[in-house]
Amino acid sequence: MIILVSGASGFVGGAITRHLLDAGQEVRAMNRSTAAAMQKHAGNETGRRALAEGRLTFVEADVTKPDTLPAAVEGVDTVIHAAQFTGAPVENPAKGLTYAAVDRDGTLNLIGAIAQVYGAPTSGPAMARFPSGSPRFLYMSGITVSAEAREPWDRAKWQAEEAIRGSGLTWTIVRSCWAYGPNDSALNRILGYSDYLPFVPIFGRGEDPLSPVFVEDIGQLIALLIANPDNSADTTVKLGGPDTVTLNELLELALRAKGRRRPILHIPKPLGRVQGAVMQFLPGRPLTPDAVDFVAQGGAVSEADRALLAERFPEFRGTGVREGLGNYLGR
Ligand SMILES: NC(=O)c1ccc[n+]([C@@H]2O[C@H](COP(=O)([O-])OP(=O)(O)OC[C@H]3O[C@@H](n4cnc5c(N)ncnc54)[C@H](OP(=O)(O)O)[C@@H]3O)[C@@H](O)[C@H]2O)c1
Secondary structure, eight states: OEEEHHHHHHHHHHHHHHHHHTTTOOEEEEESSSHHHHHHHHHHHHHHHHHTTTTTEEEOOOOGGGGGGHHHHTTOOOOOOOOOOOTTTTTTTTGTTTHHIIHHHHHHHHHHHHHHHHOOOOOOSSBBBOTTOOEEEEEEEETTTOOOOOOOHHHHHHHHHHHHHHHSEEEEEEOOOOOEEEEEESSHHHGGGGGGGEEEEEESOSSSOOEEEEEHHHHHHHHHHHHOOGTTTTEEEEESOOOOOEHHHHHHHHHHTTTOOOEEEEHHHHHHHHHHHHHHHSSTOOOOOHHHHHHHHHHHHHHHHHHHHHOOTTTTTOOOOHHHHHHHOOO
C-alpha cells in the first residue's frame, strides 16, 4: 500500500510521514523539491531505515501545476494532502502564493489528477463515485474552517473541503488546531524574540481560546486513520490538544519551559494591520494585514469534539501542553 504525502518536507507533513513510516507503511513523499524532503527524512533513524528498506520514495510535483500531478498519484492507495505555500500565512499573489492558489486550486488539481489516472466518477444511486481502486483522500484542514467563516484562509480551505466532499472519492478531513513542535515556524518565532528582547510581542490581546496540538499527535492520529479506514470514511475529524489555553498562557508555559520570564507586549490588532499594510511593500513581504489577523486568531475544540475523537480512536493519546513543550523546550 503506497501512501502519497504532499508537503512531506513540511512541519505537519514531515511528522505525518515519519509516523506512517514508523507504523511500517510505504510513503511516496511529494514536494516541489525532492532534495529538501530527502534531507529532512534522511536526518532521522526512521527515515534512514525506510530508505534502506525501499519504503520511502520521493516525487517532485507542484499542486499549482496540474501536469506534474498524474505521475505523483499513479499507483497510490491514499493521498494525504498537507502542502502549504511558502511563507504562509503571508500571501503573495504576485508569486501565486495564496490560500486560493494552493489550498483551494491545488486540491482541485490533485482531485483532477486522480480523475485523469483512475477514471472520472460515475453516477450511482446516491452520488457519483470514483471507480474502485481509486485512492482515498485525506486533507489537512484547520479548526476555524466552516461554511460561515469569511477569512481568506478559511474560505479557501472550506472550498477545498467542499470539493473533496463532493468529489466521489472516499475522504477524511482533519480540522486541526494550531500545531506546535520543535520545527514549527509560529511559536518558535515568537519565543525567538525572547533571545534578544526583554519582552515578547504578539498581535492582539492573546485571550482567545486555543487547543494547541503537539505535532507528533497529528502524525499519531493520521497513522491511526490509515490503519482504521472504516472509522473515518467520509468524515470530518476535529483535532485539538487535551488542554485549552489562551495564547498568553501558552507563551507563559513555553517561556517557563525554556527557563525564561518575559512580559508579553500586546500590539493592538489595528496597529498590527497598519504595520502589515506598510511591510507588505518591503522586500520579501514580511507581513500583511491579513497575516496579522491570522496569527491573532484563536481556535479550540469543544469537549464534545474531544469525546467524539476518543470514541472513534480509543488508542489516540493527546499530549498535554506542558508535556509537549517540555519535550523540546525543556532545559
Ligand atoms: N502548522 C499548523 O499549525 C497547522 C494547523 C492546522 C492545519 N495545518 C495545515 O497543515 C498543512 C501543512 O502545514 P505546515 O504548517 O506543515 O506547512 P509547511 O511547514 O509550510 O510545509 C509546507 C509543505 O508544502 C510543500 N509545498 C509548498 N508549496 C507546494 C506546492 N505548490 N506543491 C506541492 N507542495 C508544496 C513544501 O515543500 P516544497 O516547498 O519543497 O514544495 C512543504 O513540504 C496546511 O494545509 C496547513 O493549513 C497546519
